[in-house]
Amino acid sequence: xxxxxxxxxxxxxxxxxxxxxxxxxxxxxxxxxxxxxxxxxxxxxxxxxxxxxxxxxxxxxxxxxxxxxxxxxxxxxxxxxxxxxxxxxxxxxxxxxxxxxxxxxxxxxxxxxxxxxxxxxxxxxxx
Numbered sequence: 001x002x003x004x005x006x007x008x009x010x011x012x013x014x015x016x017x018x019x020x021x022x023x024x025x026x027x028x029x030x031x032x033x034x035x036x037x038x039x040x041x042x043x044x045x046x047x048x049x050x051x052x053x054x055x056x057x058x059x060x061x062x063x064x065x066x067x068x069x070x071x072x073x074x075x076x077x078x079x080x081x082x083x084x085x086x087x088x089x090x091x092x093x094x095x096x097x098x099x100x101x102x103x104x105x106x107x108x109x110x111x112x113x114x115x116x117x118x119x120x121x122x123x124x125x126x127x
Contacts, residue, residue, distance in 0.1 A: 017080070023111065
């Protein structure tokens, strides 16, 4: 799966919290999400340095709107990635604790545990 396919897949399945997502789907989406945030950050810095406060506020509204739009697809693909590993997507609630962020990050890096689990067949085997 390449980066374009991963982003399209995640955005198509934005409301699908069941099933599984392979590592490449999750990490390519995560990479593109962060690249967009970096790009928006540079544009924001440009607006701060060169324009009035009203343009800066308008851009901040666009930035925050992007974050709100992307939070559900991000949560969905993270849930499916955790399920690919064999644990429930509800583990994302451990983000509340500081240590939970690192635990989830490590789990997301690991390969799929089984060819088939209660959330379905390994997505890499269906290709």
